[in-house]
Amino acid sequence: MGMITNLELRLENFFSFSYLINIILVLFISFASCKIDNSEVNIESIPIDLTFERFDLKFYNQTPDIIPELKKEYPFLFPTKFSDSVWIKRQNDSLQLLLQDAVIKVYNDITLLEKKVSHLFKHIKYYFPLTKTPQVITLTNNVDYQIKTVYLDSLLLISLDTFLGSDHMLYQGIPNYIRKELDEKYIVSQIAEKFSAYKIPPTNDRTFLAQILYEGKKLFLQDLITPHEEDAVKIAYTENELDWVIKNEVYIWQFFIEKQILYNTDVEWVERFIEPAPFSKFYLQLDNESPGRIGRWIGWQIVRSFHKQKPDVPLQKLLQMPAQELFNQSKYKPKR
Numbered sequence: 001m002g003m004i005t006n007l008e009l010r011l012e013n014f015f016s017f018s019y020l021i022n023i024i025l026v027l028f029i030s031f032a033s034c035k036i037d038n039s040e041v042n043i044e045s046i047p048i049d050l051t052f053e054r055f056d057l058k059f060y061n062q063t064p065d066i067i068p069e070l071k072k073e074y075p076f077l078f079p080t081k082f083s084d085s086v087w088i089k090r091q092n093d094s095l096q097l098l099l100q101d102a103v104i105k106v107y108n109d110i111t112l113l114e115k116k117v118s119h120l121f122k123h124i125k126y127y128f129p130l131t132k133t134p135q136v137i138t139l140t141n142n143v144d145y146q147i148k149t150v151y152l153d154s155l156l157l158i159s160l161d162t163f164l165g166s167d168h169m170l171y172q173g174i175p176n177y178i179r180k181e182l183d184e185k186y187i188v189s190q191i192a193e194k195f196s197a198y199k200i201p202p203t204n205d206r207t208f209l210a211q212i213l214y215e216g217k218k219l220f221l222q223d224l225i226t227p228h229e230e231d232a233v234k235i236a237y238t239e240n241e242l243d244w245v246i247k248n249e250v251y252i253w254q255f256f257i258e259k260q261i262l263y264n265t266d267v268e269w270v271e272r273f274i275e276p277a278p279f280s281k282f283y284l285q286l287d288n289e290s291p292g293r294i295g296r297w298i299g300w301q302i303v304r305s306f307h308k309q310k311p312d313v314p315l316q317k318l319l320q321m322p323a324q325e326l327f328n329q330s331k332y333k334p335k336r
Contacts, residue, residue, distance in 0.1 A: 042126070043122050043123055043126045044119075044122060046122045046125050046126060048118045048121050048122050048125070048133055049133060050114065050117060050118045050121060050133055050134075050136060051114065051136070052110055052113070052114055052117075052136050052137075052138055052158075053135065053136065053137045053138070054110075054138050055070075055074060055077065055137045055138060055139045056100060056103055056138050056139050056140050056160060057104075058070060059091065059139075060091060060096065060097065060100040060140075061097070061100070062091065064084075064088045064091065067084055067087050067088065067091075068084075074137070076155075077137075077139070095142075096140065096142075098170070099140045099142070099143065099161045099170065100140055100161075102161065102164055102168065102170055103140055103160045103161055103164070106160070106163075106164050106165065106184070107138070107160050110138075113184070113187065116187070116188050117136065117156075117187075117188065117191065119228075120188050120191060120192060120225060120226060121133060121134075123224065123225040123226070123227070124195060124225050127224055127225065127315060128199065132153060132154040133154075134151070134153070134154050134155055134156040135154060135155050135156070136156045136158065137155070137156070137157050137158070138157075138158050138159075138160050139157060139158070139159055139160070140159060140160060140161040141159040141161060141162070142161075143159075143161050143162055143170065143171070143174075143182075144159065144162065145162050145174065145178055145181070145182060147159065148162040148163065148181075148182075148190055149187070149190045149191050149194050150194065151191060151194035151195050151198055152198070153198075156191065158187065158191075162182055163182060163183060163184045163186065163187050164182065164183075165182070165183050165184070166179050166180045166181075166182055166183050168182070175278065176278065177276070177277065177278040177279075177292060178276070180236070180238065181236045185233060186233060186236060188226060188229065189222065189226060189229055189233050189234050189236070192221075192222045192225050192226045192229075192234075193218060193222065195221075195225070196217075196218035196219075196221040196222060196225075197218060199221070199319070200214070200217050200218060200221065200319050200320075201319075201320065202214065203323065205322070205323055206265040207262065207263045207264065207265055207323065208256075208261050208262055208263070208264050208265070208269045208270070208273075208295070209262040209263060209323050209324070209327060210323035211270055211274055211295070211299075212273075212274065212295040212296065212298055212299030212302070213299045213302060213303065213323045213326060213327065214299070214323075215274060215293075215295065215296040215299045215300070216296065216298070216299025216300040216301070216302055216303040216304075217299075217303055217318070217319055219234060219235060219296065219299070219300040219303070220300060220303040220304060220307065220318075221315075221319065222234045223304070224315070235293075235296060235297060235300070237291050238291075241291035244289060244290060244291065245290075245291065245294060245297045248286075248290075249297075249298070249301065249334040250334040250335065250336050252294060252297075252298060252334075253298060253334050255282060256298070269295075270295075273293070273294050273295035274293055274295040274296060275292075275293065276292055276293060277292035277293065278292055279291065279292055280292055280293070280294040280295075301332065301334070302326070302327060302330050302332045303318075303326070303330070305330040305331060305332040305333075306318070306326050306327075306329055306330035306332075309329060309330060309331050310329060
């Protein structure tokens with residue numbers, strides 16, 4: 001009986017100790033989670049008074065006598081070189097009315113979109129406290145997909161007719177690699193990209209390395225201000241395209257090294273691997289499988305690698321760091 005009693009006591013002590021360890025682990029995990037969550041809680045508590053002004057609704061399907069009032073309210077949308085007759089004609093243009101009808105169908109209720117954009121600017125203010133809450137204006141702009149959004153300090157313009165959905169009938173004839181981005185899910189990342197371009201000073205370094213790192217810094221900033229967006233959305237890739245670059249990262253990097261293009265200043269490399277295109281131009285059989293702007297992806301991974309190596313470097317310093325210095329300290333080396 002004594003042996004059994006001693007064994008029971010030992011087991012009881014063991015389970016008590018295990019229970020204590022489990023409690024400590026639970027508390028530790030909870031504390032760690034709280035630290036992460038508290039950051040988001042702090043961000044969500046930042047006051048943002050952001051509302052969308054529906055200029056598109058104020059302008060279309062209205063009588064011409066509204067134009068003088070709108071010109072006073074939105075002078076920056078009415079270039080003085082155009083007379084009122086131009087705007088009246090536009091009000092009644094059949095194509096413009098067709099676009100506006102499509103916008104109303106997709107964006108009749110923009111409550112969720114307002115919440116998403118407010119969420120974005122809460123994160124922006126967290127990292128850049130002096131940022132002004134912009135005046136947000138929605139409009140239609142002849143499906144000008146090169147200017148889907150405009151960000152200028154205290155002003156944000158969103159052309160809703162460029163976010164109707166990639167399969168929308170009005171986008172027929174637009175190349176697939178462009179059309180895929182004409183979707184509501186890209187609005188927030190588009191705004192974030194414009195903010196990043198506004199915030200990060202352009203580089204005077206014309207080397208290919210500097211160009212891809214400039215793009216990489218913008219995407220890294222999106223990691224911070226749009227933490228809930230998927231990587232595919234941030235870089236405007238499909239899931240298949242994202243999978244392709246992840247699987248082929250080491251081979252892409254080998255190509256850049258073997259061709260000795262990192263310090264090349266020839267604009268050809270920018271055109272082949274950074275500018276928008278249906279695919280990247282390795283001039284190999286695999287080209288058609290690759291997504292465009294692949295240099296942006298590599299630049300992004302280099303900046304991420306730097307942040308992993310140097311997590312304590314302040315954001316502003318990282319964003320302003322010369323390309324060569326950032327690259328040297330990143331210790332970037334894609335794995336097979």
